[in-house]
Amino acid sequence: MSRKLYTFNGGVHPDGHKAMSNGTPIRAMTLLPRYIVPLRQHIGTPARPLVAAGDTVLRGQTIGAADGYVSTAVHAPTSGRVVAVEPRAVPHPSGMFDLAVVIESDGADRAIEFQPLDWRNLDPSALRNRVRDMGLAGLGGAVFPSYIKLNPGGQKIHTLILNGAECEPWITCDDRLMRERAPELVRGIEIMRHALGSETVLIGIEDNKPEAIAALRAAAPAGMEVIAVPTRYPGGGGKQLTYSLTGVETPAGGRSTDVGIQVFNVGTAYSLYRAVELGEPMISRVATITGHVAQPGNFEVRVGTPLSDLVAAAGGALAGASGELIGGPMMGFDLRDSDAPVTKAVNCLIVKNPRLFPAKPIELPCIRCGACAQACPADLQPFEMYWYSRAKDFGRAQSYNLFDCIECGCCSYVCPSHIPLVDYFRFSKSEIWEREREKRSADQARVRHEFKVFRLEREKQDKAEKFAKAAEKSRESAASNAVTPADPDAEKKKAILQAALDRAQKTKETVTPKNTENLTSGVQKEIDAIEARRAKVEEKTESHE
Amino acid sequence: MAAIGLVLGGILGWAAIKLRVQDDPLVEKIDAILPQTQCGQCGFAGCKPYAEAIAKGEADINLCPPGGAEGVKNLAELLGVDAKPLGEGVEPKPKSVAVIDENTCIGCTLCIQACPVDAIVGAAKQLHVIVAAQCTGCELCLPPCPVDCIGMQVIKEDVVTWKWRYPIHMMKRAA
């Protein structure tokens, strides 16, 4: 191998557990009676729903349109009827609900007509719009809308990197995809290269996947280099892989495009091939189901598949299962609600048991041993950030470059005191983000308030000027008239307001349902008490004025 | 020596005049900490007047309910005084926005005039709407409404604004 590899600092070697799921081919799933398709499956603005309950849809039909710049479309995974557009459980660490389209399949699985695209003769911007409407988002985990990443902007993207490292333990979906669908994947890479105009294409794969490396080497045309990188978590982190392959550090707070490099996940390349050459929107992905299940492996899963059905497809959870993880054990999160569906971001579901995932040991005091700093791939000093995060001194935590933390979990992994360091960093980051939001809205409110004050002042001045002019005039014309009339303007306004009030009273009586009739005496008493309180409050506000 | 002193003194004097800050920077700094709800719960006509009063030492730092304990703490840090709990009867409420009931609004524009940040749009005799993104939750539009058609709605956490919680400390609870 001719290419020089660079070694990033830190990293850990957790048990891979990959053999459990990478031995069998990707399986298809049977059609399910119901799919739940969240409208927010990517970073950015959620898709705008285009369907309502009762609509019928076809497979591949757009049910949510990209809304704004950082957004992408969402499509129906099968044909059927929309039964609801409502908040549903989604795969998110919070366990919260988010807006989703619920589709009851009709069993026919009829599709819209897919229109392949002659991308070689297409204007790159038209290609990108197509990619956006096809709902492509990065499958590596960040789910950033792909069409934006395919736009070189003003920058020259000299190097295109395909991330097939798959460094997270347990996950094997990219491994299987590369082994089984290398030729198609390579065609997707060709499309990327065309859109970005890159000269160099590097495909980085961790050396624990020799079959995938061989398959891609066989499929890759001249000009695409498949490179085996040493297996070390988080070697598949975008910044780490870029550094390993090129020796270039992605600038802090920036993107790799700032240094002329763009990174895509291999799964995204495959989906891009399907979207462009076959015209099929992104309605499925390969996902790993592993851990404490009967038949671990990889499935071609339609987006919207309830995770409980995925577990069932793998033969079901074995006795003694103790919950599920979304993603890998290093960066994934606990699934709170197994009704949540597979989204574009879900690459793996691990069914836990107490032997594979023992309860976390108790947190002991930090002894500043520096193991975390040695393991940190971002060269941070996690124990310092921990110290300030724990004390909720977010400014100081930030001064230790908290936001360069990629939350890979290496620090928590090595900590001898079992301190959940990453949890402290996630906590600090969320708090800082909230303060940012508050600060922004406070600044906005300040500006708007100052403008209002200014406007009132200006109006007052205008009025005063007008009044002065009018007064002068009236003095000239009717100097003899000594009686000042009551302000007719004010009188008129009062009358209008009173009329409106009367009208409102009437509408209130007609519009609002008469909940207050035929009440029991208890309820009536309560209402009277409330009315009395309200009257008091009104009195107070009046006396203030 | 004396000549140098004179020259330096002169430079300092000139700088003091030349570089005098127009706006009181302390007021600006205090104002930057205040939450800008302009709600007047502190007893002043807005955040800036309250900031001015604090700067002059006429008002205490614990009168701002929306700023909460953290606001008091930040003010205390800025002013180099001890932080204290929020004043009596001053209790922070959950962050809310005002919402107009479309069925009862008579389009009187009184709330529009009351809104300190121009977050209510509408015209006379037409339905008014509150722009939620700009509403500070000050509740100043509530009393003027002649038909009581404005209510406060607590802002709920969603997937985007959800925050990671403080990791639980096992050490203290264990044993």
Place this chain on the structure above:
Amino acid sequence: MIGSPYTLGGNSTSTIMLKVMLALVPGILAHAWYFGPGIWISLLVCSVFALGFEAFMLLMRGRPLKHALSDNSALLTAWLLALSLPTLAPWWLYAIGMLFAIVVAKQFYGGLGQNLFNPAMIGYAALIVSFPVNMTQWAAPVDLADHALTLLDAFDVVFAGQGSISPDAYTSATVLDTWKTQARLNTPVASILSQPMFGWAGGRGMETVAAMYLLGGLYLFWSRLITWHIPLAFLVGVAASAGLLHLIDPTQHAGPLLHLFSGGVMLGAFFIATDPVTAASTPRGKLIYAGLAGILTAIIRAFGGYPDGVAFAVLLMNICVPFIDTYTQPRVFGHGAGPKKAGKA
């Protein structure tokens, strides 16, 4: 709620402490071989007092006992102090040392991880300023002592006072002490070094113990419990400044080899200066911290009032750690590595 990672690497504080204690074992065995069984008693006494004080303080502070006691940190402190003190000293000397180490230096500051100063060295420093005489009566090498003590004798000496046997029969000054007093009297170097207490490098017996500490230290380095920065910088600091002084005036200052293999230098370099709680934590910071500690050690030995300088050097550098760390933060990945901005040269 605690999130990812859901799998851990299996490190634990108590194992780390145990491994460090394991690394001390060769030195302890060598000590017992050369200086008799007294070391077992001092280790035991220190350990018992350490655990006792730790438990007492945890109770007073209302902290759970189980986890703090099982982290082995108090035991390690006990061993380090025991190995820094003369064996065959009265038991209360060890008790007072542990009192200062565990109660004052560790628990008063908030327990494990919170202390600014190395607990064992605080214990040592408190003893040497309070009981200088006891602190210079070191057990003589067995083959040089007039009276070789059995374990029972040693027990008697430690707990019942010196009794029938005169301490002169089994104790002697250290080589550093001897060098210092005799060089000041302008005794020729050759005649100082020809005394039987001097061995091939440092003090007879003690040099081998030091070599065993070196061996244990290499084990710590090999098992990645310490990095090379602190031991190397400390040893280089001692050797370089001792060597320089020796070059300037060989009649007053011993050579670097004697300094490296006598007193607490080896123990200090690998086991004491490396205490992560109180040492600098950044790579550059470690070099500065340990290098200066090494230099200070040699200076205190040469010009100070005390024969050995490791404890004071380490404590003095402990004070500087927050400052050193703040100004030696390593470059974070991606910082200062951006594209060269147009317009800037």
